[in-house]
Amino acid sequence: MTNTMQAAQINHYHQNQLVIQPTPLPRLQANDVLVKIMAASINPLDLKIMAGGLKLILPYQMPLTLGNDFAGEVVAVGPNVTQFKIGDAVYGRPRKSRIGTFAEYLAVNAEDIALKPQNLDYQQAAALPLVGLTSYQALHDLMDLHPGQKVLIQGGAGGIGTLAIQLAKSMGTFVATTASRKNFELVTTLGADRVIDYHTENFAEVLSDYDAVFDTRGGHTLEQAFRVVKPGGHVVSISGLPTAQFAKDYGLPRWKQALFGLASHQLMRLARQSQATYHFLFMWPSGQELQLLTNLVERQTLRPLIDRVFTFDHLNQALDYSRKGHARGKVVINIGER
Ligand SMILES: NC(=O)c1ccc[n+]([C@@H]2O[C@H](COP(=O)([O-])OP(=O)(O)OC[C@H]3O[C@@H](n4cnc5c(N)ncnc54)[C@H](OP(=O)(O)O)[C@@H]3O)[C@@H](O)[C@H]2O)c1
Structure with a gap:
């Protein structure tokens, strides 16, 4: 693994295109896991953050990597983490101060994630965390x-x-x-x-x-x-x-x-x-509640609905598509297979 990764960022608010640029790998904290992101989903929240519309409740430092939920594979674990191990397939919504799932890697607090439902692939799983938890x-x-x-x-x-x-x-x-x-x-x-x-x-x-x-x-x-x-x-x-x-x-x-x-x-x-x-309601991250959603998905009570999948290199087209406001279900970004 190198020390840098590709991440989709803004350098200031009111920027309506993301720039995919090299950035340092996120630093793992004691309660974190490092995840290789396989897929992420677009949320209107990404557009609102880019437009500066949430500055009053969510002030961010620039440059900022966008992206509010993901599915991926654990590649490293912090010393305090006992519930996940390298190789686990997980998904989640990172806490608001640590967003950035439109990237190759994400360091995320282990309390904010859950094991990916076994009957979903990474793209389907990435469609669930933010909208599932909010609902x-x-x-x-x-x-x-x-x-x-x-x-x-x-x-x-x-x-x-x-x-x-x-x-x-x-x-x-x-x-x-x-x-x-x-x-x-x-x-x-x-x-x-x-x-x-x-x-x-x-x-x-x-x-x-x-x-x-x-x-x-x-x-x-x-x-x-x-x-x-x-x-x-x-x-x-x-x-x-x-x-x-x-x-x-x-x-x-x-x-x-x-x-x-x-x-x-x-x-x-x-x-x-x-x-x-x-x-x-401003939804909050919760690995525990996500685990409940995993159970519902595995019992086939709940299934994510995907409208379109875009490649990481076409992320801005995906944002434009979501901006039109008529997606049927979720817009997903395939990051792992780029
Ligand atoms: N506060 C929070 O924690 C939180 C969390 C998640 C989302 N949100 C917000 O919740 C909103 C919805 O999120 P989302 O992910 O569902 O967005 P979305 O997927 O982009 O919503 C698109 C859907 O909106 C429908 N729509 C458009 N205009 C409508 C209208 N006037 N009446 C009823 N439906 C209409 C469209 O239906 P048709 O194509 O059938 O017209 C389309 O299916 C966004 O503003 C988002 O920022 C907030």
Whole structure:
């Protein structure tokens, strides 16, 4: 192994192309494993970071290697790591301060990864960690959904939606979702019970009394969610405005807590009016929760859906494709076979 590797980086914010350039191999810390990355997936988070849209909650030093989830093979282990060994096939979402999966190698805390499901290849596995964990944390940890409850999942055909529909069905719920008409068959196959074409129908006029809404859109779509949810229900958004409580839990300084409090004032008012809760979720890495997803995949309850696979050298085309906002499932980058 040499001391350098190829990594896809930005040198400053507002750069809309990544540059593949040589960079030092990541340094292994005591609780880390070093992974040879075989595949990674594109997440809209990569685009938001590049555009500088998350600077308030995620400030990064430049140059920055992008990429927020991966699947690969363990090639070295730190002295404190007991649960993984060289040669293990693993996957994961590294913690936010240590992203950088669009690279040949990644040093990652062993707590943030799990063994790759045996029935998935590396590309399929790379499609799962970020969207799988986000969906699990929204539907299970925050909404605590129970069999027989009704949940609306916005954007059923996307990376999040294709996973969230399957998870919600595995929890025994009735699932409504929004999609373009061309994706009706896809989301129905994944288990959606009610599909709404968001181009021609307003979900807030046709749905009511829902136990929960999983919002992936933010803005006006999120505001309308409070018309659909019933008293005691939950609205969880991953694209809306963060709340003061989120900023506090996330450890942001008081002035940022106040800023987010002001910005989310209208949403909190809507939540009070409909006697529902509103949470902004910024997903967290968790090897333990990922292991639960591995189990679901191996029991064939859950399967990642891949729209397209691009080579590492075509990473910028993959970003452009994702930027259009109509991927069916995930866009994956093949890194190991370059
Ligand atoms: N806070 C967090 O922790 C977190 C974590 C993950 C993702 N996110 C955010 O969640 C959002 C969704 O992520 P993703 O990975 O699912 O993105 P994605 O895969 O790029 O989403 C694409 C999907 O969005 C659908 N879509 C586009 N406009 C829509 C609309 N107006 N109503 C309903 N669906 C619409 C498209 O469906 P059709 O083609 O059928 O129109 C397409 O299938 C992104 O903004 C992402 O940044 C946040």
